[in-house]
Amino acid sequence: MIVAGCDVGSLTAKAVIMDDGKVMSESVIRSKTRPSESAQEVMNLALREAGISMGDIRYVVGTGYGKDLIPFAQHVESEVSCHAKGAWWNMSSVRMVIDIGGQDAKAIRIDENGKVIRYIYNDKCASGTGRFLEVMADALEIRLEDMGDIGGQSRERIAISNQCVIFAETEVVSLINAGKNRCDIVNGLHHAMANRVASLAKSIGVEQDVVMTGGVAKNRGVFDALAEGLRLSLKALDNVDPQINGALGAALFAKELVQTG
């Protein structure tokens, strides 16, 4: 039985196709202006990769901020439920999921059965979301995807004193003008961002194992800084792109919904 999950986020859209509990294909694209377009395109990409057509899919669950505008989704689930489901399926020892998306950050506590116990969400302030890094990459004139590597070469610890994206951007510009090393600035930014997310997670009580998901989890610098901020060894999903975790959870919901009828 083939099912799919489609996660239309503010910055990227993701699709996962599963066959009998195994991932057949996955895809990630940058979101278009219209969520329905993003959904269609990302799904077509995953279908092509799996070598099947839309008609082969029994059931699709949608999630993400554009979830209500996915034309082919039979059902929608919240991002929190999907992230919890995806992470727990991947690693049953998970008790907390920290997800940093392009425009939000969330921490979700789950029990031993994968049920959501408590969660906290920030989408009010850009600090501590993917946008923080995006703005800083622009200010530093480097590519977002290179930040992890650049920060990894840091030799001197720089503390970024501002949390606000707008103020931190000014701070970065003055650090550049003061002749500070780019690697050190990037590393400082990773810590600033991680500390912000760590305090969000701590506010609902952290329990191990903690897994980090979302596109930002691919940034090694933020990943390590978050582990440092939480004072624990943070886990990455086992053999799964952290960015597709929401879509994966949606696909798992699709499978369940078909089975329970």
Add this chain to the structure above:
Amino acid sequence: MKIVAGCDVGSLTSKVVVMRNHRIIGAHVIKSKARPQDSAQKAMEEALSRAKLAMSDITYCVGTGYGRNEISFVKDTVSEISCHAKGARWLVPSARTVIDIGGQDCKAMKIDETGKVLKFVTNDKCAAGTGRFLEVMARVLGIGLDELGRHSAKATAPVTLASTCTVWAQADVIKHLNSGYLVEDIGAGINAAMANRVAILANTIKVEKDICMTGGVAKNVGVVTTLGKILGIRIKIARKADPQIAGAIGAALISEEKLNGGR
């Protein structure tokens, strides 16, 4: 009568006021330079030339603002809060609440009839509710910061910005622009968002009559009027001098006190 001065080196602008016998005889505002000392020097030279005086004519100068500890010619430094309170009282003697919005911060304070600070609250952590918010938005709209204030009166259907965060609100504004909303309706929405954010801060100290606004944003009519409506008290606008130099006025007044009190 001895001549005194006050120098307020802020993050965006630097101001100097020269006073004699409680009256302003020279004042100047410049955009801050990279080094606070350079900003202070330049603003002082300009203010002195307007007063037709030389540095040696100044008996006492107090420094304030974020760069206050790096000004070579000041005899003493005083916090921005104290200076703004003193300056506001001089501008509007009946003021009991002072709301100062600077380029990178926002403060609300309650003062007594002598200009002494009773209570204050400040935000310099978040750009929303500071001058920076308006600066960013004016840039997105492609208009001058000084034009933005007039849009509130011109608007017929002001938009509502969904987000408080400057970064998200910027995206809201771009969306409104792309959907074809009129610039004045968006501008009015921006001023209202700004006023709402400042009102939340001001309400934490329970504002009282009269309210006086200082700082550069006090020149934005849209923000001032909307803020007055939200707080339910009409805001007094300083007419005696530019509200942006309130901190420097306060610093100059404190210079006078220091001379007279011999402290």
